[in-house]
Amino acid sequence: MEVLQKDRSTPLPQQLYKILLERISSGRYPAGKKLDSIRVLAREFKISDRVVNQALELLEKDSLIIREPARGVFVSRSNTVDNKPLRVILVFPEVGILPEVLPVGNWHANTEIYRGMLEVGIAHNTHIHLEYFPEAEDNFALNGQLQRLAGYDAAIFYGDQRRKLRSVAANEVAVVATVQFGAPAEYREPELAVGYSDRELVECLVDTIKSRGYRKCGCIAVPRTSDDVPFLHWRTLEYCRLGRAAGLPVPDGALQEVPFPVVAAEDEIVAFLRREKPDFLFYNSDHLEPLYNAVSKLNLQPGREIDFMYIGASSVCPICSRVTPPFRQIGREMISRIVDYCRWKRPLPSERIFLPPQIITGNSTGWSHDNRTDEM
Missing domain, CATH: 1.10.10.10 (Winged helix-like DNA-binding domain superfamily/Winged helix DNA-binding domain)
Structure with a gap:
């Protein structure tokens, strides 16, 4: 009626x-x-x-x-x-994209996701609007946020952020979607969920290096914040578990975690490299300055005397090899699925879509450019 x-x-x-x-x-x-x-x-x-x-x-x-x-x-x-224009709102969880508000890695991830959304949106007459939404403190504020969603065909959320609004957004929009960062957020059918898995990032790293014939594979974790410590610890253990299962030489002594705050990170890396002498190092951080300074102090040549890689979103050091989440592809996939559903009535996937990581190679490994996978 x-x-x-x-x-x-x-x-x-x-x-x-x-x-x-x-x-x-x-x-x-x-x-x-x-x-x-x-x-x-x-x-x-x-x-x-x-x-x-x-x-x-x-x-x-x-x-x-x-x-x-x-x-x-x-x-x-x-x-x-x-063929009417579709309207999609990206519910942005930060008040501004500034270094003091959003870390560099997150800034890069968000801009790449948004860039992928725009690439597909422009091709399919789909307008994508990014807007900041604070956490709703009460039902009055929540109703106000729902009114802001009215008129959009889809609302995209980041993981488990803005849970209250996300839980009722389907009352106003045809599609509720979530970007699944690393550790997957709670999934509610029939939401559209597109993202990547932290475990697959580590698996990709191990698969990439297991045929290289390294004598000793090390790992050193350098947290940027106290919140990084448990996550980097998990990733070190996962690297160790998957690496040993794949036949990599990963001895216990070649695993080290720098305590937070990392005031002496550079000295600890120097001491670690002198003691363990790994020919491959998984640098479990995207804070690369201490590593490069330590390698320079030891007169080691990246890609010749020691190979190293990190897992990270941003190209903070373009010459360093890394495993990167497919952020732009996540944005492209998200808008493609929304267009399919809203314009051509194709059903939304019944399960989460996890896109594979990418390998970006630089001279920190010295591998042949034939193995390079460029960022799209």
């Missing part, structure tokens, strides 16, 4: 817009034919002429109707519901 719900957070013009959109899509208002008059629609839905006009303005913005003075409002012959 087509009824406007005046107690909902969705503005009445937006509710009427959706009803009229469905009437055009179903053929009740065929292409080239006249819509019911403003007065008739106002009487049918028990609303003011102003609300009807606002709904018609939304349809006109999508080029789905044509107003002809003294004649009325007609359904467009050239534009259809299937």
Whole structure:
């Protein structure tokens, strides 16, 4: 039954817009034919002429109707519901992209995801809007955020952030989507979930180096913040477990974690390299300056006397080999699936989509450029 719900957070013009959109899509208002008059629609839905006009303005913005003075409002012959612009909102969890607010690695990840979204969005008449949403403190604030989602076809969230809004966003948008960072967020069917797995990043690193014939494979973890410590510890253990299972020479002595704060990280790396003398080092951090300084102090040549790689999103040191999450591909896949669902009614995947990592090689390994996988 087509009824406007005046107690909902969705503005009445937006509710009427959706009803009229469905009437055009179903053929009740065929292409080239006249819509019911403003007065008739106002009487049918028990609303003011102003609300009807606002709904018609939304349809006109999508080029789905044509107003002809003294004649009325007609359904467009050239534009259809299937090719109307799609609107996607990216619910950004930070107030600004600044180094003091968002670490460099996260900044790079977010910009790459957004870049991938735009690449597909531009090709498919899909507008992607990035907007900051604070955590809703009460139901009043939550309803206000729901109103901000009204009019969008899809809302994209980052992992488990903004849980309250994410849990009710389906009341306003056709698709609720989540970017699954590293450790997968809680999954709610039928959400669209696209991302990567931290475990697959480590597996990719091990698979890449296991045929290289290294004599000793080491690992040193250097946290940037105290929050990094448990995660880097897990990743060190995972590297050790997967590496040994793959036949890599990873002795216990070749694993070291620099305590936080890392005031003496450079000295610890120097002492570690002198003591263990690994010919391959998994540098479990994206804070590369201490490593390069330590290697320089020891007069070691990266890619010749020692090979090393890190796992990271940003190209903080382009000459260093790394395993990187496929952030731009995540953005592209996310918008492609939203377009498939909203425009062509293709079903959303019933399971999470994890995209494979990428290998970026530089002279810190000295491998042949034939093995290089460039960032797309």
